[in-house]
Amino acid sequence: MKKYLLLLFLGFSILFSCTNSSSEDKTTVAKKDTFVTDNYTKKEVDIVMRDGVKLHTTIYSPKDKSETYPILMQRTPYSSRPYGEGKMKTRIGPNQHLMKDKYIVVYQDVRGRWMSEGVYDNMRAYIPNKKENEADEVSDTYDTIDWLVKNVENNNGKVGTWGISYPGHYATISTIDAHPALKAASPQACIGDFFFDDFHHNGAFLLSYFRAISLFGTYKDTPTDTAWYSFPKMNTQDQYQFFLDKGPLKNLNEFFRYDKLDVSATQKKNQIDDFFWKEIVEHPNYDEVWQSKGIIQHMDKVPSSVATMIVGGWFDAEDLYGPLETYKGIEKQGKDNYNTMVFGPWDHGKWARTGVKNSVGNYYFGDSISLKYQSEVETKFFHHFLKGKGDKNSGLPEAYVYDSGKKEWSSYDSWPPKNVVKQDWFLSENQELTTDKKSPKGIQFISDVKRPVPYSEDIKTVFTPRKYMTDDQRFAARRPDVLVFETDVLTEDFTLAGDIMAKLKVATTGTAADWIVKVIDVHPSDTKENNDKLQDHLKMSNYHLMVRSEVMRGRFRNSFSKPEPFTPNRKTAVNIKLQDVFHTFKKGHKLQIQVQSTWFPLIDLNPQTYVDNIYKADEKDFKTQTHTVFTDSSIEFSVLK
CATH class of the missing domain: 2.60.120.260 (Galactose-binding domain-like)
Structure with a gap:
């Protein structure tokens, strides 16, 4: 049963963000069930990082070997499943247009998650001046790209990265001290700083996210293809009354002790408490722990050789700060960089869905908004920088933004607009x-x-x-x-x-x-x-x-x-x-x-x-x-x- 909890509850995951909810979506997916298996082969490899840790990586390559293809990569803490020979995703890449256009699509479990070795650190701090064999997410990305361009057949030497939410954060990471083969990155709904994104807003704790804590803080140190965490059970349909009755935050500690969770005896022995919850409790202020985990402070290390397209939703409850500040940081630090932003009337990750009607909660914004973005913006961006000329004349505006009052798109050559x-x-x-x-x-x-x-x-x-x-x-x-x-x-x-x-x-x-x-x-x-x-x-x-x-x-x-x-x-x-x-x-x-x-x-x-x-x-x-x-x-x- 635990194996399927990810799909049921994974609110931060790209998998959740792209889950199709309308009848149109289900019909579309059904028609495309065999496209990947008909046109791609899948290979799973363990790539060795500079410190010896092996990261599990899944590579989907076009069967047609008559030409070379760019690599599109997503690194994720949410699993690169399905695992095993003959088991393949029904949809790969950022959207169906790019999937059909043929790219080598790569998924990787980040350090300490799922089938990768190592110990996970939630928003692992970037190490600017690494010692020999010292590793972080930046070096893991660099080492992975280096291995891919040297070992994957029929690649054209150009790599792009993308991801939504936490995978979006890893797309941002890829741009820091970037590998020379990285030509395009699209961080989407990307976490920028954990004291202002997701679990905190200006230092206030987002209590409504407390059930997601164990997703990121349950310890493991061995590869697994099965969920090793479980979520607290509220046993009520009234969350307001639940938290009011619980009282002070310290009364929630009981939910994050492993003797209260459905985890293995080894985990109970090796780790008493959820390490992410402990981190939150012991660091209530913006101290060196949170400061070191922020990535937007390092936008000066994004080279001009990497084109970036930052994507977000005006009504994203989870990650609005991150993409805005990532875009602004690159603009401020990288005067010569190709850097664009796309913000639409979306909640978390909805631009990746294929439904025709676009609404957030009670409010309807229009039809085909996400579909238009996928076909006319996202596909165009990656095609230009990975298959096309790759110059700054991409045909896309600097800022492509949706007016949520007029319900229409506008293009500007700066954000905010000059006037x-x-x-x-x-x-x-x-x-x-x-x-x-x-x-x-x-x-x-x-x-x-x-x-x-x-x-x-x-x-x-x-x-x-x-x-x-x-x-x-x-x-x-x-x-x-x-x-x-x-x-x-x-x-x-x-x-x-x-x-x-x-x-x-x-x-x-x-x-x-x-x-x-x-x-x-x-x-x-x-x-x-x-x-x-x-x-x-x-x-x-x-x-x-x-x-x-x-x-x-x-x-x-x-x-x-x-x-x-x-x-x-x-x-x-x-x-x-x-x-x-x-x-x-x-x-x-x-x-x-x-x-x-x-x-x-x-x-x-x-x-x-x-x-x-x-x-x-x-x-x-x-x-x-x-x-x-x-x-x-x-x-x-x-x-x-």
Whole structure:
């Protein structure tokens, strides 16, 4: 049974990202079941790294030997299955067009995962100046490419890498100190820094991801083709109540002790606790452990010989920070690099799916958006750099971005676009969002640790939450502990293109607090818009579409590595950077800002009393407090003119 848990629950996996969910998808896959077996051969090899560790690698090569082919490679912690002679994937490569266009497609289990040797390290730190036989993911990638171009028949000496989510991170890794044969890389939904991606947002722990911890932190040191980890069982369909009843984070420790999990006796003996959970608990601040695992700090080591195309989704709940910061890092550090970005109306990895209808949660964006990307952008990128001229005249724009308000694509020669200006909008009394700064007054609300604001009105449990990114926010706007500020009805279109900075002025009766800011598109009450993706209890009339949101753990307001308490009742500045958007608030709509202090159980509950380590806080540390937001607080928008 454990063997199949990956496919059921693997929310971070490329396999999950590409799972077909519509009837069109199933029909498409059925028609292509024999294409790979008809046109490719499969070979499994163990490639020896410079330190002697063997990495299991699966190579799909075109049967037609009349020409040479580029190599497309994905390195993954999620298994290069199926294993064994005669067992083949039904779909290989980034998309079906590239699969049919014939490439040598390679999958590799990274160090310490599945059939590869070694011990896994979650986001293994890059070693800039390696000693002899010293290895990291960068050297593993280099050594693998070196072996492939020297040993795989009929390759043309050019290599490309791609991947979504964690495999996207390994695609980024491939560009660092890159092998000369690497010509193109497409990191997609790539992790950039674990203190700001996936399990943390600005230092706040994403409690809703806790069931995925064991996927990355269960110890193994021998190759296996069977899942060696298991997931915590909640035994409820109400995750909000589950976590509320559990109380402090330290009460979750029981789920990450091997004597509580279905693992082997050897694992119980060799490792007491889940090493990833232990890492999170023992390193609550942005210390040298997290800093060393970040990869976006090393974009200066991407050579100009490697073309990059960074891909992400505007509504990706897991990895939005990573791809944006990866693109910006390469732009800043590599002035001569070919570096492009593609961002569409997708959640995590949905651009790799083959369904016609494109929606995120309740919100429908249009038809064939992912299919168009695959055929007209992704295929074109790899073809040009691996089979074509390989110069900078690829025919693709610098930034190919989807306006999630107008529901249309735009192309720009820079991101953000050059004609963007910064505008400050102020949080005013009477729920107003205005361009006029008023005399500062305080607006108070009570943050009750027994009744935190939910991130979704759905009653359910999820492995990794995604739908909430476009959820209707009316349920939150109607709570007394959520402050609402909005414009009048817009008389003309208003387009945001770039990042958003919330510049809050706040106070609290306690010594600790979280601050959450949400940017919302309020649809007209008389809208004629129809959407068959809506949950039954919702209507598009007055729909509150969440466009962007972010949390700041208040203790990190001045430094992520040196937290500090609030002084009770003292007015304090808290700045929150919200990731980039490209969204037009259309004429007849309203732009709304929501400010709150809990977002449960998306993020863990702040005690609202300062403790050195929230993961070790006691029940007595959690106290209800009164918070104040002052009306000289503002939101700095990047406005397209």
